[in-house]
Amino acid sequence: xxxxxxxxxxxxxxxxxxxxxxxxxxxxxxxxxxxxxxxxxxxxxxxxxxxxxxxxxxxxxxxxxxxxxxxxxxxxxxxxxxxxxxxxxxxxxxxxxxxxxxxxxxxxxxxxxxxxxxxxxxxxxxxxxxxxxxxxxxxxxxxxxxxxxxxxxxxxxxxxxxxxxxxxxxxxxxxxxxxxxxxxxxxxxxxxxxxxxxxxxxxxxxxxxxxxxxxxxxxxxxxxxxxxxxxxxxxxxxxxxxxxxxxxxx
Amino acid sequence: xxxxxxxxxxxxxxxxxxxxxxxxxxxxxxxxxxxxxxxxxxxxxxxxxxxxxxxxxxxxxxxxxxxxxxxxxxxxxxxxxxxxxxxxxxxxxxxxxxxxxxxxxxxxxxxxxxxxxxxxxxxxxxxxxxxxxxxxxxxxxxxxxxxxxxxxxxxxxxxxxxxxxxxxxxxxxxxxxxxxxxxxxxxxxxxxxxxxxxxxxxxxxxxxxxxxxxxxxxxxxxxxxxxxxxxxxxxxxxxxxxxxxxxxxxxxxxxxxx
Numbered sequence: 001x002x003x004x005x006x007x008x009x010x011x012x013x014x015x016x017x018x019x020x021x022x023x024x025x026x027x028x029x030x031x032x033x034x035x036x037x038x039x040x041x042x043x044x045x046x047x048x049x050x051x052x053x054x055x056x057x058x059x060x061x062x063x064x065x066x067x068x069x070x071x072x073x074x075x076x077x078x079x080x081x082x083x084x085x086x087x088x089x090x091x092x093x094x095x096x097x098x099x100x101x102x103x104x105x106x107x108x109x110x111x112x113x114x115x116x117x118x119x120x121x122x123x124x125x126x127x128x129x130x131x132x133x134x135x136x137x138x139x140x141x142x143x144x145x146x147x148x149x150x151x152x153x154x155x156x157x158x159x160x161x162x163x164x165x166x167x168x169x170x171x172x173x174x175x176x177x178x179x180x181x182x183x184x185x186x187x188x189x190x191x192x193x194x195x196x197x198x199x200x201x202x203x204x205x206x207x208x209x210x211x212x213x214x215x216x217x218x219x220x221x222x223x224x225x226x227x228x229x230x231x232x233x234x235x236x237x238x239x240x241x242x243x244x245x246x247x248x249x250x
Numbered sequence: 251x252x253x254x255x256x257x258x259x260x261x262x263x264x265x266x267x268x269x270x271x272x273x274x275x276x277x278x279x280x281x282x283x284x285x286x287x288x289x290x291x292x293x294x295x296x297x298x299x300x301x302x303x304x305x306x307x308x309x310x311x312x313x314x315x316x317x318x319x320x321x322x323x324x325x326x327x328x329x330x331x332x333x334x335x336x337x338x339x340x341x342x343x344x345x346x347x348x349x350x351x352x353x354x355x356x357x358x359x360x361x362x363x364x365x366x367x368x369x370x371x372x373x374x375x376x377x378x379x380x381x382x383x384x385x386x387x388x389x390x391x392x393x394x395x396x397x398x399x400x401x402x403x404x405x406x407x408x409x410x411x412x413x414x415x416x417x418x419x420x421x422x423x424x425x426x427x428x429x430x431x432x433x434x435x436x437x438x439x440x441x442x443x444x445x446x447x448x449x450x451x452x453x454x455x456x457x458x459x460x461x462x463x464x465x466x467x468x469x470x471x472x473x474x475x476x477x478x479x480x481x482x483x484x485x486x487x488x489x490x491x492x493x494x495x496x497x498x499x500x501x502x503x504x505x506x507x508x
Contacts, residue, residue: 005326006359014356018345025344083340091304092357093330247306 011094015102023106026076033072034114037064038121045126053128057118058210059182061142062202064114066177069149070156070170073107077157078166086246096246104150111146115139130213137212144226145205147233152201154240161245177202204229255282256315257331257407257438258303263312265298265462272298273309274462280407285429285439287453289446291502295462296442300411303440305329317406330358333405333437335396335413341384347371347395348380351402358403374398390421397428401437408432410441414448426452446495460502470494477501 023030037060048056080086089099115138122128130138153170160166181202184193197203204225211222258280265273273295280286288296301307303314305325314321317331341350348367355362362370371377374394376387384392393413400408410429414422429439429452443449449456450470457467466473477483478492483500487493 004359005330006357010359011357014353017356018342018349018353021349022342022344080342083343084336085340085342087306088334088336088340089357090306091329091332091334091336092354093326094357095326 005093008094008098011092012098012102015089015098016105019102019106020109022076023110030072030110033067034064034117036067037061037114037118041118041121042125048126048128053122053126054130054210054213056126057122057128057138057213058206059185060118060122061115061138061209062145062181062206063178064118065111065142065146065149065205066174066202068107068110068114069146069151069153070174070177072110072153073103073150074153074156074170075163075167077103077153078160078163081157081161081246082163084247090246107150108143108146111142112139115142131215133215134213137215138209141205141209141212141226144229144233145209148201148205148229148236151233151236151240154244155236156240158240158243158245181206199225199228201229201232204232256280257282257284257317258286258440259313259315260299260303261313261315263299263302263314264310265295265302265307266310272462273302275312276459276462276464277312278457278464278467280438280440282406282438283433283436284454285433285441285452287449287456288440288442288459289444289449289456289498290442290459294459294502296459297411298462299459300409300440300442304332304334304409330403331406333400333403333408335393335400335408335410343383343385346381346383347376347387350384350395351380351399354399355402360403362402370398370402389416390418390424393417393421393425394428397425401432406438408437408439410439412442412444414443414445422448446493446498450494458498458501465501466497473497 040063041056041060044056086099090096119130119135119138152173156170156173157166160169180189180193181197181200183189184197185203185206187194189197198207207225208222208229211218211225256279260279261277263273263276264271276295276299278286288299290296298307302309303316303321305321305328308322314328316328319327319331321328345353348371351367351370352362367380368377371380374397376391376394379387379391384395387395397410397413400410414425417425426448429441432439433454441448441453453470455467455469456473457464458473459465466477468476474492474494474497477497477500480500483492483497486499487496
């Protein structure tokens, strides 16, 4: 009979393998999340002509990020917590952070897949091309922006225990972010709201992704937007982790 | 009692939920190769006690030592000596039984080759189920898989939280045989149960917990013998002969708990 502690890297590898397998088995729902930004891009020929490729691509990536963080991540965490999956994992000899880190890594991989899909769709459908630095910055800013929405997803599952309520809340926030974000940014909802949207999690993420696609045009305002984005990610994650309960019966 | 034979020692455990004192100064120990039962009505403090042993809950005072490791000071060492089957054990529904076994083997640092996986599946009489999803199994089959996972790493202590609830008599008997087989191999088992029949059938010793306190601790027969003359136990008796259930009702009362 043994009492040896398994090494963290093999524990982490096992968790990652299981979490990627789970994500693969749920690929239909991920493809649906992916379809929304691609369809928007497909239907935005006029917007691309008027505002440029980076505007359209960054809007679509941001919409995908909101969906991944709010609908994908928060719902899967809420479901597994409700089913007792986390409690079963937590009685094993490993630090609890491994469980969440594995989940987050899978989501970050999905963000990369989403970004690649939108960039490919942009190239194939609308002939939007970026410089190599633009592509590299797109991935980097998408990951930073993704952290905001994963943090927001964490905040939702931290504040709300019931998985059905998590589901409806995340859908509502998704809808509000997309509608207010898209229309507000275009000034349709008034100048005051346009300013609010610009510095909201939607606006800052979208703007740093758009600016990242044209690195030469990066300016001080974008640096401020990047700092605000990182601030949102840290704030949401901090509150989400602090409020999070592994067991919804606590 | 040799210290080396002591696998679990719970000393002066106190757990509060806000102002509610759920576990009050609970102490007991489990020896190597012993099946120990925790009995109590709903809300008596059994699951809270078990959660403290599993490291899921931090007690306000008291200590829990597993295989010589304090669960607060050396949590990972203590956890690696424990195999757990939770009351609401659930696994990711998207994974197959084989994948779940592989996952937990990796988490516990056990190399699980294809042959070893087949042999585990054969042992639990589920040879053809490794490609099935966990939810596709019957209740008894799920319990067998959960128990196989709990013992994959050959732990010194196996914790079973109401393992036979919802099982048919055949599956229950089979589980009792598995517990006895574990005892023969030198594993210690701590189980919580509502079934007096189960406690009498498999437990070497039991502790009855009520309102967070241990009200009796001994072998099932000794608990009957020591309490059979108490008026409240006689009053609880239904058929003249005093049973463990009569003692349990006598000691914990007839009122239904939430």
